[in-house]
Amino acid sequence: xxxxxxxxxxxGVTPAVTPAVTPAATPLLSVQRLRKAHGQRLLxxxxxxxxxxxxxxxxxxxxxxxxxxxxxxxGGLERCDSCRVAFEGQDLPLYPxxxxxxxxxxxxxxxxxxxxxxxGHNIAYGLLARGVDRRVLRALVDEAMAxxxxxxxxxxxxxxxxxxxxxxxxxxxxxxxxxxxxxLDEPTANLDxxxxxxxxxxxxxxxxxxxxxxxxxxxxxLINLPGVRRLKLRxxxxxxx
Amino acid sequence: xxxxxxxxHAFALLxxxxxxxxHIVWVSIKTSILGLLLAAPPAxxxxxxxxxxxxxxxxxxxxxxxxxxxxxxxLIGLLLYLMLSRRGPMGGLEWLFAQPGIVLGQMxxxxxxxxxxxxxxxxxxxxxxxxxxxxxGASPVRVMLTVLHEARYGVMAAVISGFGRVISEVGCALMVxxxxxxxxxxxxxxxxxxxxKGEFAQGIALGIVLVTLALLMNGVxxxxxxxxxxxxxxx
Numbered sequence: 074x075x076x077x078x079x080x081x082x083x084x085g086v087t088p089a090v091t092p093a094v095t096p097a098a099t100p101l102l103s104v105q106r107l108r109k110a111h112g113q114r115l116l117x118x119x120x121x122x123x124x125x126x127x128x129x130x131x132x133x134x135x136x137x138x139x140x141x142x143x144x145x146x147x148g149g150l151e152r153c154d155s156c157r158v159a160f161e162g163q164d165l166p167l168y169p170x171x172x173x174x175x176x177x178x179x180x181x182x183x184x185x186x187x188x189x190x191x192x193g194h195n196i197a198y199g200l201l202a203r204g205v206d207r208r209v210l211r212a213l214v215d216e217a218m219a220x221x222x223x224x225x226x227x228x229x230x231x232x233x234x235x236x237x238x239x240x241x242x243x244x245x246x247x248x249x250x251x252x253x254x255x256x257l258d259e260p261t262a263n264l265d266x267x268x269x270x271x272x273x274x275x276x277x278x279x280x281x282x283x284x285x286x287x288x289x290x291x292x293x294x295l296i297n298l299p300g301v302r303r304l305k306l307r308x309x310x311x312x313x314x
Numbered sequence: 315x316x317x318x319x320x321x322x323h324a325f326a327l328l329x330x331x332x333x334x335x336x337h338i339v340w341v342s343i344k345t346s347i348l349g350l351l352l353a354a355p356p357a358x359x360x361x362x363x364x365x366x367x368x369x370x371x372x373x374x375x376x377x378x379x380x381x382x383x384x385x386x387x388x389l390i391g392l393l394l395y396l397m398l399s400r401r402g403p404m405g406g407l408e409w410l411f412a413q414p415g416i417v418l419g420q421m422x423x424x425x426x427x428x429x430x431x432x433x434x435x436x437x438x439x440x441x442x443x444x445x446x447x448x449x450x451g452a453s454p455v456r457v458m459l460t461v462l463h464e465a466r467y468g469v470m471a472a473v474i475s476g477f478g479r480v481i482s483e484v485g486c487a488l489m490v491x492x493x494x495x496x497x498x499x500x501x502x503x504x505x506x507x508x509x510x511k512g513e514f515a516q517g518i519a520l521g522i523v524l525v526t527l528a529l530l531m532n533g534v535x536x537x538x539x540x541x542x543x544x545x546x547x548x549x
Contacts, residue, residue: 150445180449186442189464199450250450 101126101253101285102147102178103159107167109146110154117143117153119311122304124254129276129286131296134306140289141183143306144256147287148180161253176203179252183259183289185243187231192223192242195231199250213249221245221275237268244275248284255279257288261295273298316514323515324522334495335516339523342500345413346481349420350428350473357425357476358469361432362458366444379433382426387419388485394419395489411492416500419486424476431475435468436461467539474531482524 100123107119116139124130132140145151149170156167158174165171179199187195196217200210218224221241226234234242240260247255260276261269273294279286280300287304288295296303303314327335364375396402398410398418409415439461447460462469484502491498493507501520508517 148449150449175448175451180445182442182446184442186440186446188443188446188460198447198452202447202450202452202456246450 099162100124100159101128101161104147104167105157105159107143107146107156108154109142109152115309117146117309119143119309122311124285124287125302126253127280127283127285129280129298129301130288130304131301132287132289132304132306133291133296138306139309140306141258144180144258144287144289147254148178148256149175150180176250177253178256179247179250179254180256181243181247181258181260183262184236185239185246187234187239187242189230189232191227192229192231192234193218193227195242196246196249198246203250217245217249220248220278222271235268237264237271240264240268240272241275244272244279248279252284255284255286257286257290259290259292260288261290261292269294320514320518324518327515327519328522332516332519335519337496338499338501338504338520341413341498342481342502343527345416345487345500346420346477348417349480350424350476352417352421353425353428353476354473357428358432358462358472361429361472362436362462364429365433365436366458366461376433379426379430383430385423385426386485387423387483388489390419390422391486391489394422394486398490410490411494411498413491413498415490416487416498419490420480420483423483423486424480427476427479428472431472432465432469435465435472438468439465467535470538471535474535477531478528481527 102122102124104119104122104124107117107122108115109117132143134140142151146153146156146167149167152168158165158167160174160177163173165173167174188198193214197210197214200213205213215224218227221244223238223241223245226238226242231239231242244257244260257276261272264272269292273292276286276288276295277298277300290296295301305312305314361379364372364379394415395410397404398407398415399405400410407414409418443464444457444461447457452460482502484506487493487498487500488503488506491500491503493499493503499507501524505517505520508514508520
């Protein structure tokens with residue numbers, strides 16, 4: 074997202090980004106004219122949203138403002154009525170959700186669901202879906218588990234994990250796919266104490282490793298993380314702060 | 315006293331290894347399992363597709379699937395009889411009064427049970443399972459396998475209920491099979507015949523087999539459901 078305030082004062086229209094001339098300057102994801110309505114009610118009318126490479130964003134807004142819906146649309150889990158996106162400079166539709174985006178963008182639920190296998194298998198799920206060689210897979214899973222601090226849970230039943238452990242396993246399951254963009258829906262919701270701090274500590278490391286992160290959240294500690302850019306949804310429009 | 319004597323005789327038949335009786339049991343189990351094996355793939359696939367997708371006419375499809383559960387088996391038997399009889403469109407197959415005809419009937423009877431139970435099991439599953447699979451790049455087939463794996467106890471219940479329905483039905487097996495001794499006589503048609511003749515011992519013996527099968531199948535389901543709450547590590 075262009076971090077500058079919209080000079081026109083229109084909260085729904087963020088300033089146009091000057092066309093990029095170098096790959097590094099091209100936004101990772103550029104969304105234009107995103108609209109979604111439920112019947113007569115217009116839910117979103119977002120003129121432009123640019124997500125920079127290796128950057129973290131928090132998406133705030135009142136309950137029911139559509140934060141989760143916006144993330145779900147960007148993650149290909151919900152349709153938009155009309156939208157144009159450019160991912161790494163390549164023009165793509167948002168619906169039907171293209172394979173190029175599916176391989177580079179991962180959405181994580183507010184309350185992540187675990188498949189009823191084992192923690193290790195859950196983390197390996199996306200790699201198995203992509204047909205990654207078993208030996209490579211094992212190394213990638215080991216590394217992701219170590220990153221999230223869940224190595225000791227490898228063979229555990231996911232149903233018996235705590236909320237914080239589930240969130241860290243879900244982050245490892247997403248990160249192991251080496252996505253360019255992670256969409257995290259309230260990653261610290263219903264977590265407190267050490268569990269919350271452990272999840273918050275993982276977010277900057279994702280960005281350091283080159284991923285961009287967009288988090289829908291109300292958590293002050295996440296919002297105030299150094300370097301995090303702020304997006305605010307209000308009345309279906311997006312403002313940058 | 316007649317009932318007591320008949321029951322005693324029934325246990326004697328069972329323990330004595332009465333060949334005719336066990337052949338009847340074998341025909342029943344074989345035709346029921348074959349019918350279910352043929353019904354399960356399309357029923358589970360259709361149940362999954364109806365549960366997971368929104369399309370015009372979906373509610374009608376759900377209604378038809380549930381209505382088919384209460385279709386009288388004797389009506390299915392009548393329709394199959396007309397289809398398979400010599401002048402019927404499938405008469406050339408010569409399946410009437412033969413085991414393939416019973417298997418076809420069992421398949422048609424079992425299909426709506428499997429479909430409706432699978433549909434219910436998949437619908438009851440948290441949609442985040444499918445969404446998580448999709449979000450992590452799973453193909454549509456892998457998403458389906460993942461969802462069915464997560465709903466496996468419901469799908470197993472569907473299979474067991476389907477087996478219970480097909481092995482215990484009498485109308486279709488009687489009309490299409492013809493109750494021919496040594497060929498198409500099943501547990502239920504034999505019970506009906508022996509009872510009409512006043513020969514209760516074999517009927518009771520076969521009834522005991524049916525009840526035992528029902529207990530065994532449901533026992534397996536209970537064990538599996540118990541295991542669902544204590545799943546072991548798998549990777």
